Amino acid sequence: MLPTLTHIALHVPDLDTCVAFYRDYCAMQVIHRRAGKGSQIVWLAEPGKEHSFILVIMPGGQARQLASDDYSHFGFALESRAAVDQIAAKAAAAGCLIWPPRDEPYPVGYYCGVRDPAGNYVEFSYGQPLGPGSEAMPIP
Known part of the structure; x- marks a missing residue:
């Protein structure tokens, strides 16, 4: 196994x-x-x-202090670009948006990044070959 x-x-x-x-x-x-x-x-x-x-x-943990160009993160797939935009707007209003929505070539797709209260980065994406709609996308 x-x-x-x-x-x-x-x-x-x-x-x-x-x-x-x-x-x-x-x-x-x-x-x-x-x-x-x-x-x-x-x-x-x-x-x-x-x-x-x-x-x-x-x-009991220490807050993480990641650099803005550190792309260590947890990734969550969303159902649409609009859903990514909604998360980004919510995070911007809360002061925890680190990567505004951006579009990158396949397989990255459309995404934004948010800092959790412990300092970890969390990515919200649409159009990656993982998550909603991924069955139609081949992984290169």
């Missing part, structure tokens, strides 16, 4: 603000919350993907 990526676990400086961010921007839901080593551990998942991939967040 081959390995399967099931989760990413992060320590964050403020658990509740990170839970709210991933709920409000990424439509993730808390599927599990428990005490662990003197703190809370929270599992987040996209609806319907609770058994395939989760984000585990725990308090």
